[in-house]
Amino acid sequence: MFIRAYLRASTKEQDANRAKDELIAFAREYGHKIAAFYTENESGAKLERPQLMQLIDDASDGDVILVEQIDRLARLNQADWDTLKRKLSAKRLSVVSKELPTSYMALQQGNSSEFMESVLRAINDMLLDMLAAIARKDYEDRRNRQMQGIARAKAQGKYKGRGKDMEKRKIIASLLKSGHSYSDIQQTVKCSRQLIAEVSKASKPISSSI
Structure with a gap:
């Protein structure tokens, strides 16, 4: 059995590795080491996330996916x-979460009877579904509140949309001036090629005709 930790944050501004040390300590409490970490900054509302799909592809039958929540x-x-559950079930992958004590049984092999394991597994599956539903509802509620706030701001003429990250644009402009390639800048600044192109275009002097 390998334990594969999955770490996710929704935006590039958030630290997806925030809970890494906490998960290492948690696995150690049960006498295990984490074999691999899969980290990405993607929305949890998307099914097709590169690192999550890579984790499932890499996993062998019976491996554990460890998450903070x-x-x-x-x-x-x-x-x-x-x-997603079908993908996990196809490889008999167990999800262990720090917030779900009934999931810890995947880390405690041989400590209970087959009957008790079956009962705990059924309870855990039910709680897993419930927590997933709560997570989705929380996401939808926050989205709805955000849209309502935008609608009110628009009605009052106060909505300006998302402002430009001027500090990031200054860094991109400096790297462009130094001759760095788009790929280098993408890797360094964690931004899109479209943004680099916008900054490049804005940095070019406007030619005047006589």
């Missing part, structure tokens, strides 16, 4: 959550 794994709608 279920919402780190998914904020999926019901159809996508069912799809």
Whole structure:
């Protein structure tokens, strides 16, 4: 059995590795080491996340996926959550979350009877579904509040949209001036090629015709 930790944050501004040391300590409490970490900055409302899919591809039958909370794994709608569960079930992968004590049984092999393990597994599956549903509802509630706030701001003429990250643009402009390639800048600044192109275009002097 290998333990594979999955760490996720929704945006590039957030630290997806925030809970890494906490998960290492948690696994150590049960006499285990984490074999691999899969980290990404992607929305939990998306099913097709590169690192999550890579984790499932890499995993062998019976491996454990360790997460800080279920919402780190998914904020999926019901159809996508069912799809993810089928992917996990196909390899008999167990999800262990610090917020779900009944999931710890995956780390305690041989400590209970087959009957008790079956009972705990059924309870854990039910709680896992419940926490996934709560995570999705929390995501939808926050989205709705955000949209309502935007609608009110627009009605009052106060909505300006998301402001430009001027500090990031200054860094991109400096790297462009130094001759760095788009790929180098993407890797360094963690931004899109579109943004680099915008900064490049804005930095070019406007030619005047006589």
